[in-house]
Amino acid sequence: MTITIWWIRRDMRLEDNRALQSAAAAGSVVPLFVIDPTFASASDARRAYMFATLRSLNEATGGVVVLRSGKPDEVLPAFAALVGASSVHMAADFSPYGRKRDEKVRVALEQSRIELVSADTPYAVRPGTVVKDDGTPLKVFTPFYKRWLGFLPEQIADAKVRFEDRRELSEGFPDIDSDVHARWPIGEDAVWARWTQWSASQLQGYNDNRNIPSIDGTSQLSAPLRFGVLHPRQLLQHLGSSEGEDHFRRELAWREFYADVLFHQPETTWVNLQTKMNVLPVDTDAAAKARFAQFCEGNTGYPIVDAGIRQMLQTGWMHNRVRMIVASFLVKDLHVPWQWGAKFFMDHLIDGDIASNNHGWQWTAGTGTDAAPFFRVFNPTSQSEKFDPTGEYLRQWIPEIADLDNSAIHAPWELGLLAPPAYPAPMVDHANERLEALSRYKSVSGK
DNA sequence: TTTTGAGTTGTTCGA
DNA sequence: GTCGAACAACTCAAA
Numbered sequence: 011m012t013i014t015i016w017w018i019r020r021d022m023r024l025e026d027n028r029a030l031q032s033a034a035a036a037g038s039v040v041p042l043f044v045i046d047p048t049f050a051s052a053s054d055a056r057r058a059y060m061f062a063t064l065r066s067l068n069e070a071t072g073g074v075v076v077l078r079s080g081k082p083d084e085v086l087p088a089f090a091a092l093v094g095a096s097s098v099h100m101a102a103d104f105s106p107y108g109r110k111r112d113e114k115v116r117v118a119l120e121q122s123r124i125e126l127v128s129a130d131t132p133y134a135v136r137p138g139t140v141v142k143d144d145g146t147p148l149k150v151f152t153p154f155y156k157r158w159l160g161f162l163p164e165q166i167a168d169a170k171v172r173f174e175d176r177r178e179l180s181e182g183f184p185d186i187d188s189d190v191h192a193r194w195p196i197g198e199d200a201v202w203a204r205w206t207q208w209s210a211s212q213l214q215g216y217n218d219n220r221n222i223p224s225i226d227g228t229s230q231l232s233a234p235l236r237f238g239v240l241h242p243r244q245l246l247q248h249l250g251s252s253e254g255e256d257h258f259r260r261e262l263a264w265r266e267f268y269a270d271v272l273f274h275q276p277e278t279t280w281v282n283l284q285t286k287m288n289v290l291p292v293d294t295d296a297a298a299k300a301r302f303a304q305f306c307e308g309n310t311g312y313p314i315v316d317a318g319i320r321q322m323l324q325t326g327w328m329h330n331r332v333r334m335i336v337a338s339f340l341v342k343d344l345h346v347p348w349q350w351g352a353k354f355f356m357d358h359l360i361d362g363d364i365a366s367n368n369h370g371w372q373w374t375a376g377t378g379t380d381a382a383p384f385f386r387v388f389n390p391t392s393q394s395e396k397f398d399p400t401g402e403y404l405r406q407w408i409p410e411i412a413d414l415d416n417s418a419i420h421a422p423w424e425l426g427l428l429a430p431p432a433y434p435a436p437m438v439d440h441a442n443e444r445l446e447a448l449s450r451y452k453s454v455s456g457k
Numbered sequence: 458t459t460t461t462g463a464g465t466t467g468t469t470c471g472a
Numbered sequence: 473g474t475c476g477a478a479c480a481a482c483t484c485a486a487a
Contacts, residue, residue: 142485142486143485143486148484148485149483149484149485150463150464150483150484150485151464151465152463152464152465152485153463153464153484153485153486221466260465264465284483286482330466331466334466338467373465373466380464380465382464382465382466382467383464383467383479383480383481384479384480384481385467385468385469385478385479385480386466386467386468387467387468388466388467388468389467389468389469392467392468393467444468448479451480452480455480455481455482
């Protein structure tokens with residue numbers, strides 16, 4: 011019997027998994043997960059989620075997932091030789107690191123005459139597919155979206171998979187912080203249960219409710235999507251054409267758009283997409299670093315900003331609307347490089363995806379796709395009043411101000427209510443910093 | 458090739 | 473409280 015390897019990466023599921031199906035079509039499958047040394051740089055929350063998910067996947071296979079530590083271009087050829095595999099099957103990874111890694115692995119396997127088969131992608135539409143009539147990629151979301159809709163994949167029925175039991179070759183699973191199980195649905199069954207429950211009650215009202223951080227208005231499926239516990243094409247199957255469903259489809263498409271942008275311009279992970287923005291003045295001196303450190307603790311004195319940061323520090327996740335408010339504050343009130351914020355988010359988010367995260371930051375900073383009007387500066391107080399009118403979200407994450415009433419909680423300094431005992435005064439004056447930001451952005455386009 | 462309309466998520470000010 | 477205008481200039485997509 012031919013042995014094949016399913017190299018598990020961002021596709022931690024058994025259902026609708028074309029890499030697994032490809033491996034199974036060619037032989038009896040050894041599922042392999044390589045613990046790459048670079049994972050050490052992932053956030054604690056993300057690593058905990060990943061291993062909890064893998065453990066669940068292992069159980070779903072009857073315990074045959076093999077873990078091996080080391081550099082993938084060394085582990086895969088050695089492991090393939092060990093089990094006598096003739097091919098390795100995977101879903102392509104489009105992150106800049108993933109592309110380099112996979113090319114190294116392909117070359118290394120080739121020397122042993124083992125084929126690396128790329129049989130799936132983490133996206134409904136493979137990055138690089140959606141192009142204009144002249145064959146070049148799109149840089150604006152809306153036209154991308156319209157064309158992307160025309161490429162949505164067909165559903166393919168799963169064939170039965172025969173697994174090969176080589177569990178004696180596996181390293182043990184690392185200990186898993188029990189917190190992650192308490193906080194997140196782990197594994198395919200639990201994640202689909204979450205989708206079923208959430209979509210039944212929230213999808214119709216998604217348009218409005220997704221912006222309210224105190225309610226369960228967003229799917230919270232970002233981490234499962236990040237690790238492929240479910241695939242976007244599966245979600246798309248469940249979406250009709252109501253306003254809420256349309257909007258949810260657009261959100262899925264944003265994930266694909268940013269992957270596409272990064273695929274074409276991998277260097278924009280950490281440098282401005284719009285090079286003209288390279289002359290935007292940013293602060294990087296010791297004082298800026300001190301302000302950044304205060305920001306990272308969730309002690310800016312702006313409740314909505316601090317609530318978001320604390321939510322992320324404590325849970326590994328932050329509500330999308332609040333991510334924008336927090337990012338805008340860092341870039342436009344503290345005037346530090348967006349890269350600092352992007353790194354900070356990647357260091358803590360459970361769902362941290364390099365394309366969505368870093369291009370989201372570029373969007374906020376005005377350096378990315380969508381030449382955002384330079385005057386679009388979020389006001390943290392009015393955003394708070396608009397999207398958390400009852401202050402419920404603020405109270406959940408900032409106990410120091412939990413006793414303030416609705417009229418005071420969004421801007422506790424205004425009534426002289428510098429809340430007991432420890433909530434800080436605003437670290438900067440937003441009205442001043444807004445003007446400062448406007449003048450800096452204006453300076454970029456010249457007079 | 459040229460032209461035209463549009464571009465995720467905002468705020469402030471004055472009527 | 474509500475509403476519309478102003479806030480720049482530029483790039484992109486498509487006709």
